[in-house]
Every structure is written in structure tokens, then in C-alpha cells.
Amino acid sequence: MKVEKEVSLNHNTSPSKKDLGTDSLGVQKTMRLKHYLGDGSTMIATNTISGLVGMLTFFYTDKIGLAAGTVGTILLLSRIFDAFSDLVMGKLVDSTKSKHGKARPWILWMTLPTIIGIILLFTIPANASMMTKNIYAFLTVTLVTGIIYTAIVIPYSSLMALRTRSSEERGKMGITRAVFGYVIGMVIAIMLIPVSNMLGGDQRAWIIIGVVLGVISSIALFITFITSKEENTTASTEQAEAKVSFIESIKLLFKNKYFVIMLFVNFLMQMMYTLNGSTGVYYTKYILGNENLVGIMGGVGLIPVLVGFIAVGPMMKKFGLTKTVQIGFVIGIIATGLRCFMPYSFTAALVLGSLATFATIPMMSIGGVLFSNTIEYGEWKTGKRLVGMINSASSFGMKIGMGLGAAIIGWILAFGSYDGTLAVQPESAINSILLLTVYLPFALFLISYLILRKFDLDKKYPQIVKELDERRNSVTK
Template structure:
């Protein structure tokens, strides 16, 4: 059944999404967050369970992230040039389902007793395969399909919220249960491999379902625009155009900073729990107490967006996160402060997690209005480039700071400088990132002009 007519949104733009569409689309975020969150735990796994040096691990992970970031640009161009009858985006979800499962397991099968050079080569190759190949081949089409699926800002915002809910649920499962479950299974490398198999099967199944339920239906992108339009924009020219789109540049920087913060939080929490609070199992408590503000955030992000706009909601959330970090800086050893401020910092991340992808995709219409070229794939891939560099820097900062502080996983106790390093990546650096992001969101005013832009595009197309 077709169901009741969907009507138009508050800006007068035709809606295309029903509940089943949102749920099927949102499920695609699950494998992406599985891969991202597991990568966030790799520094701890490599140093504590395999015995690799923290500084070398950090360098290998950053090298993989740089390869990953540049592969985004290539993938965006490949996607824009695609001519499959299934669409530009959908085929990639099916193609990557099995490779995603295989590489997730391979991350944790490092040959433990092999020579150091072989171990590091294995770490580098498996991380490049996961991040630069599999993750990129899913993430770029998945981000771009939002612009092809609907041109309604409201629907894109809801897609962002649903995607974030799916991703956050699996992220919280990893944050809360990964360490306790692997410890319960023996705490060794074999325990991590067993858990990775479960996540691998779940990821493959989610990508199969995403392929079956996703569609590419936006008339503006899929029907009215000639199929070869994107092919006529040379790679260097597309990059030049994007850097002249001030809103895209803002989102490039936002994605860079958000992912530095994300890399620090996902990779640093276990170290904070173990060496500052005294028990690595406390990472489950820290993750669990974040559930309440997270659910509250999901509930009110819609009303916040309606009242303040996407950029306004993100700016307020960044300021909340900054205040929470200031309080933690004065009482860094207090578990009460860590938990209490964690409630607010967890809440602060929700609007940004939900709304940055729609804000990037809104830049597609600005490209069309300014240049006559939508560049859907390049808009998402080049912006993702900043995100990948950011997550690489965030994860690597942990290893580098620990190495500079004299951290040794095999030692019975750590020098006091290790605590300072942990405070840096858990409190001080995130504080600065929140402040800078608040300034950037303040400068993003595209929503004020969006209806005018869409109206001008429709008039332009009607006049052809």
C-alpha cells in the first residue's frame, strides 16, 4: 500500500520518507559505527593485549588514516561517475557486506609472537583495508544517498537523527560491554577475536538489509539532472569549487574537529578508567551513565533544531560540552565529577552527531545554485576527508602523548607524567575543540537562505 500522501514540509518541499524508510536507512549506520568504535579501541588492544609499543601503534594508525582520507576523494569521484541501474550509491552496500565482516575479524588476528616488523606491517595493512577500502566504500555512498533520497531539510534532519540512534546504540554496546565481556572471556587476544566475529556478522547483515531497503528517489538529483553532469567536473575543478563554498569549508573544519574529539574519547576512555580511576572495568560505568543524557538528547534534538536551526542546536551543544570540560579540569581525579560532567558532555555530542551529515548535504544545493553542479559524491567525500584526518589525529594523539610520557604497558606502575598525558587527551584538548566548534557553528547560516536557494533552482530548471 502506498499509504497516505506525505505532503510537504514547513519549507514547502515535497516529502518522500516514511517510517520504514527511516529505519532501513538508519540501519546502515550500524556497521559504520562498529568499524569506527572498534578502531577506537585498537590502541588499547594493541598495547595491552598484543604488547606493541604505543608510539609505533599511533604512527601506524595515523598512516592508515591518511591513506583512508585520500581514498575518500577517489571514492567520491568513482561514485559520481557510477552508472549502475541500481543507482550511484546502493550497489556499494551489497559489494562491501562480506569484505566488512572479514576485515573486522582480521583487525584482531595480529600474529602475537611474530617479529615486530611483521606485526606492524599487519597492523598497517589491516587498518588500511578496513578504513581506506571497506569503510570508505560504504561511508561515502551512505552519506551521499541522503541528498539523493530527499531534498527536504526536515527529512534529512530526521534521517540524521535516526542514523545517529542506530550508530549510538552499537557504539554504547561497545563502550559499555566490550571490556567487561572480553575480560569475562579471558581478557586475552582470543577473547577479542570471538567478540569481533559477532560484530562482523551483525555488520554484514545490516549492509544486506540497507541494500534491500534503500532507494534513490530525489527528483532533483536522480531524474531532472543528466546522468553525465557530474562526470563533466574535473577532479581538481570540483575541489576548487568546494573550497569556494564557505559552508562546505565550515563543515570540513567541523568534521575535522568533531572526529579528533571522537577519536580521543573512544580511544582514551579505557586508559582514564584504568590509570586515573583505578579499574578499566569502570569504562562500562562511564558509558552506562551516559545513556540517560543520550536518550534525552535524541528526544529534544528535534525541538532544539526546530527552535534554533541545525547550526544553532550544534552551537549550544558545543558550549555545553566546553563548560563540562572546564569543571572536570578543576577536579580531574574525582569519579563523581567524571560521571557528572560526563552526563553533560554525552548530551553535548548528540546534536552534532545527528546534524553534521544533513548540514554537509545541504551544501549540495548551494553548489547547484552557485555553480550549476551538485557534486553529491565529492561534497560528501571531500568533507569526509577532514573527518578521517581528524579521527586519525585523535587516535594517534593518545599513543604519542603516552609514549612521550614514558608509558609502558608491562610496567607495574606508571610515572606521574602518564596521568598528565591522560588529562591532556581526556579533558584539555576536548575543551579547546568544543570552543572552536561553537565558533564555527555560529558562522554557518545556510539554513536562513535555503528556501531562497531551492526556489531559485526550481525556477532555473523550469526556465530551461
């Protein structure tokens, strides 16, 4: 009876799954619209946290009075801890055994900590000594990013591979997740500064916003928990995941060339996302002279986002996963390259900045799918299926990229003698802001494109899935 159950799970022969048919590669589909929407909800929580953390540099320097260089160091150190905690979390996911599966329980367990953590980010004691403020900032950022965020994002990333083996469904999951994530990210980018100013512009205003966003994030996590399943789990896949030590897992990861490529690309793009999400307010305040313009730029930025999410599906079908991301990078190179010749132009910031935003959508939508597909390649190559570890290691690169991006913001501002208490910044600070908002994005797009040219897994993936099915079938017979 046990063998019959394994075969049934492996071939998805239940009537409800048969009704869904197979994808273009012949892999059984398992998801309906409600599953995509429920799965995407967690992006509200993850991108709320990342969006708020991205704005902490401005909050700390201009509302609390911390030194920019110190803030950069705090954010980097917290991200380093965060990155290493990802590896531990990946092993925990692979080891989790629950009636809800490996990944889903963690989504549920993090609902309450998420509310508490987000609020704590902004309750830094304003009248305390500078040392106390610095310690509080480090501890709360580390709690939110290194523990709470990690305990959400690693299981959530793993859920894509556990939910389905269909590249088509994974692609739709990626698009849905990106839409949810980008919408909440843009809401924060557009509304945070104007709304906080409407509420008084002080620390109390930021705490109120934190409470509201914390509650919404918690609800979003619970929605994902109740609408998700873990379908891609059989005795044979569990056997492939079993008895792999932490050290062996790390070694196996770096034998997976496609994982390594995606690790570096993700690292660079997370730096890009951090720069885009954290420096716009400096650009509008000191280059354009009005910090509230960040809301207008964010609003205009919704147009390429909408176009991007509409276009990425057809692009994926026509060009494939990797080519779609590469095309996005080429558009980004052109847009940011042209902007280097007109760094003070508001028109260029709107038009070319919109094109650069469009260029990030394919990677945002498909990057997680490309990572998930490397799981099958790793299993095919080594015989070991490392769902949690691959997702945790990818998150490791993401966190290091985010942390370095945040640190670079603080360090470059400090190098340019930026002082958040000054109404007018020195020329060196203006140049630092231009470096962060105009020139660095061009370099990041260019390097990411050159690295991704080595990723040719799309061509091999159907045959890899076929051979893995044959192996699993031989185990269950």
C-alpha cells in the same frame, strides 16, 4: 515522453509521494518509518568499525605488546591513506551508473568484505617479530579503514542527498542514523572490555567478538540496501553532476564557503569522538584504578544520549539546524571547562562527562544534514552538483580528524612514557592521560563553536531550493 518523466521525478507527483505531503519549506516528502529505520541500519556497520578501530590502541599496547608511539604513527598513516581514498571514492560514486542507483550498489558490494575486514583486525600474529606485527597492523587497519569503510561511508553519506531534498526528512535521517550509530558505539564502549575479559581477556576473546560484530554489520548493510531508494535524481541534476573533472571538483569544493566551515568543524569533532571512544579505558584503569569502570561510565553516559536524541528534534524545530549544534557546543564548553578544575573526580567524570556527551548529540545528529545542504548551495553558486565529492571530502576531513586523534593518543602517551606492560604508570603518563581525557575536549569544543558561528546557510536554504527548482523546470520544458 522523456521530458514528462523528468518533470514527474522532479515534482514527485506519484500518488504514494503525494500522500506524504510537503515539509515546512514546501519541499515534497518521500519517506516513511521503514525507510528511516532501514537507512539507519548502516550506522551499525560504520560505527562498529570505527568503535573497534578506536579500541585498537588499547588492544595493540596491552594485548599484543606494541609500543604506544608506534601504534599512534600506524593509525595516523592508515588514516591519511584512508582520507585520500575518500576523494577517489567520491568520484566513483558520482560516476556510478547502475539499476540500483549511484550509492546503493556500494552498500550491497561491501557486505562480505566487512565481515572479513573486522576479523582480520584482531588476527595479528602474536608470536611474530615486532616488525611483522607492525606491518600486519598497518596493512589490516588500512584495508578496513581506507578501503572497506570508505566504500561504505561515502556512498552512505551521499545517499542522504540522493534520497530526499527535504531538510526535514534529512534531519530525521540524521537523528535516526545518530541513534543507531550511538547505540552500537555505546554497546562497544560499555561491553567490549568486560565481555573480552569474561571470554579470557586474551587475543582469542577479541577475535570471537570480531566475528560476531562482523556478521551483525554485514546484515545491517543488506537491510539498508533493500529498504533504500534514490529519489532525488533527474536528468537535470545528472546534467549538473556530469563532466566535472577531479581537479575541477576539488576547486569547486573550496569555493563553497559553507562546505569549508563544516569541513573544519567535522575535523575537530571527529578528533573529539576518537578521544572519547579510545581514552576512557586508560582513565578508568590508571586514574580510577579499575578498567571495568569504563562500562559503568558508558552505561551512565546512555542517559544524556537518550535525552539528547529526544531533545534534538524539538530543538531543531525551535532553533534551526545550526543553532541547535551551537547550543550543544556551548553546553560542551561549560561541562569540559568545569571538569578541568576537578580532573581526578569520579563524580565530575560522571556528571560533567554526561553533559559533554549530551553536547555532542546535536552535531552527531545534524552534521550530516548540514553537509548535505551545502550540496544545494554549491549547485546554486556554481551550477555543478557534487554529491559524491562533497561527501567524500567531508569524510576526508573526518578521517584526518580521526587519524590525528588516534595518533595524538599514541604520541601523547609515548611522550608521557606510558608502558602498557606496567601495573603502575609514572606520573608523566598519568598527566598524559589527563590531557587526553580532560583538557583537550574543552579546547575542541571551544574552537568548533567559534568556527560554526560563521555558518548561516539555514536562512538562505529555502530560497536556494526555490531557485534551483526554477532552473530545473526551465531545463525540462
